Amino acid sequence: MGKKHIFIYLILIGFLLTTSIPLTFAQDTKPDFLEGPGLRNSLDLGNFAEAVDRIEKDWEEEFQAYFKEDFAVRSKTVDEISKTLARLALQTKKKPALIYVIPRADQLELLLITPDRPPFRHSVLAAKRDTLIAVVQEFISEITNLRKINTTSYLNAAQQLYQWIIAPLELNLQLQKIDTLLFCVGGGLRTLPLPALHDGQRFLTEKYSLARIPAFKFTDSNYADIRKSQVLAMGASDFSNFSQQQPLPAVPLELKTISQTWPTQSFLNKDFTVVNLQSERLRQRFAIIHLATHAEFKPGTPNNSYIQFWDTQLKLNQIRALGWNNPPVELLVLSACRTGLGDKTVELGFAGLAVEAGVKSALASIWYVSDAGTLALMTEFYQQLKTAPIKAEALRQAQIAMIQGKVRLENGALQSSRGSIPLPPDLVEIGNQNLSHPYYxxxxxxxxxxx
Structure with missing residues (x-):
């Protein structure tokens, strides 16, 4: 074994040991600011600076307690957030807004922050927490019910949620020509499929680029153009070493299509190891890491959740020690995620993925989409990423292409903006498939x- 490989193994042993050390956080004995009168008093008095500061602190404590880490990030004031959004609007030519969505027992609180404007607050009295969460659960249940894949059974819930969360802010968004929305949401909403909210005519993703953040203080607000970046693409189609995992026959084609569009180093099946991932990152800088494999966000502590490699499961609480913030990873893509819906700890793991991994942005799925559907979206996403000014816009354009039927399975091939791509035999057997339903x-x- 060469010195380089010994060094890499030592790195891996080190992070496995360090992530196993338990950290203890003091129990928060303060009254619940978000549920008590404190938040309402701040909002009623127009003291938005205090309200945002406390919202961010409360949610920071939630994520730190779950991950058992002190992220030690300085808070930003409302004025600083607004100025940051204004700077990014100039840099990217995409005008963003930040929406805090705070479910409370007696009402839903919305707080909108836009570039160089005072914050706007709206209370939705009809959206009491229990009522709101019940509609969210119905919404997800209808979208993910494969027996209803040829129906629009999800629309009633999609439109109700739009009326509660988006409609009260819509006039402000239109007047200020906002086209990008960052959602910072409370418990019960962190795995809400926001792109499929519906105004009666169009889905939300047809109107805005979207991102979800755990707190603005955790969000890297530096802009970097990644359109000429290197991609490290890894994945597995066969999981014979882990009998509980289903094969992913589309993965070889997924990696191949990425390498045809982007400068890429690819590793498939037995070469898809943590050792190879780390050695490649030591060899050169990759702004994008694409992992085409099973990833599961499970209830309980972070070490219950994992990313599946060929020979091991990388636990969620081990990712940070990989050092993906040095050199910085601009985008981590997990193309085959499965999330245990309806659990608070799962929500924290999913919504906190980017900050815990130490990457600027992550692209992941709330539920496991079919192998063919994932291939379709990823192929279109990487095509759009070559020209889109920001990552969220590339995802939006890929989703719109699927809604409009421009991305579909037809005559043994994937039809997309790249043209016709022949499918492997396992996927040809599926036959023609329209991928416009939001499940996909x-x-x-x-x-x-x-x-």
């Missing part, structure tokens, strides 16, 4: 920075 595209979210 609404699960995918940008987590962290949309830029």
């Amino acid at each position: 595209w609404a699960a995918f979210s940008i987590i962290g920075s949309p830029w």
